[in-house]
Amino acid sequence: MDFISQFAVSLDAILGEEKDTILYLDSHTHDDVFQERTMAVVNRYPGDVRTDDKWVSVGLHPWHVNDDWQVQLEKMRSEASLPCVCVVGECGLDKCCESNFRRQIEAFRAQVLLAEECGKPMIIHCVKSFQEIMAIHKEVRPQQKWLIHGFRGKPELVKQIMAKGMLVSFGHHYNVNSLAYVALNCRSLYLETDDCGLSIRQIYENVRRHLSSGSLG
Numbered sequence: 730m731d732f733i734s735q736f737a738v739s740l741d742a743i744l745g746e747e748k749d750t751i752l753y754l755d756s757h758t759h760d761d762v763f764q765e766r767t768m769a770v771v772n773r774y775p776g777d778v779r780t781d782d783k784w785v786s787v788g789l790h791p792w793h794v795n796d797d798w799q800v801q802l803e804k805m806r807s808e809a810s811l812p813c814v815c816v817v818g819e820c821g822l823d824k825c826c827e828s829n830f831r832r833q834i835e836a837f838r839a840q841v842l843l844a845e846e847c848g849k850p851m852i853i854h855c856v857k858s859f860q861e862i863m864a865i866h867k868e869v870r871p872q873q874k875w876l877i878h879g880f881r882g883k884p885e886l887v888k889q890i891m892a893k894g895m896l897v898s899f900g901h902h903y904n905v906n907s908l909a910y911v912a913l914n915c916r917s918l919y920l921e922t923d924d925c926g927l928s929i930r931q932i933y934e935n936v937r938r939h940l941s942s943g944s945l946g
């Protein structure tokens with residue numbers, strides 16, 4: 730099994746009654762406080778990987794793509810091959826932040842190549858840039874999985890993304906119809922806490938409530 734697939738939460742785990750025994754899976758978090766019975770991919774910025782890290786992602790976030798992005802990329806390059814670095818990211822594109830968008834694209838493309846070189850999946854931050862992300866995916870045809878995190882888009886968008894072979898992960902805020910669409914079609918979901926301040930158990934609880942009250946069939 731590839732690394733990221735371990736974080737796919739089955740519908741049984743979400744809807745079942747075994748709340749006290751299941752292992753909670755958090756595909757993307759900025760919180761590295763250990764939580765019991767939780768497996769998480771903790772995000773680190775370039776140069777911040779620690780010797781006691783277990784499973785981390787390292788990436789240059791689009792908000793932080795500055796003049797020195799190539800220096801940051803070199804830091805990442807030396808960390809990306811470490812065994813504890815399981816994922817490249819979070820990285821991506823964001824049209825609602827200050828960083829120069831053209832430079833964001835350069836930095837993202839460089840990280841896509843790095844992920845392919847080191848054979849690791851990606852966690853992607855995407856704000857109003859889905860067309861660009863899908864175009865780069867189509868052009869590069871990556872071997873590695875791309876997980877678009879914090880997905881809040883509508884079902885039409887999630888259908889397009891999944892048709893391209895990409896994955897999405899849901900956090901504190903999401904479109905309930907998109908959540909139900911993925912749950913029905915994949916029978917599993919990627920869930921995350923990101924930096925929302927809730928625990929992954931609370932995210933599971935929200936998702937359980939939404940799926941139970943919806944029409945899952």
Ligand SMILES: [Zn+2]
Pocket residue numbers: 757758759772819923924
């Ligand atoms: Zn994040």
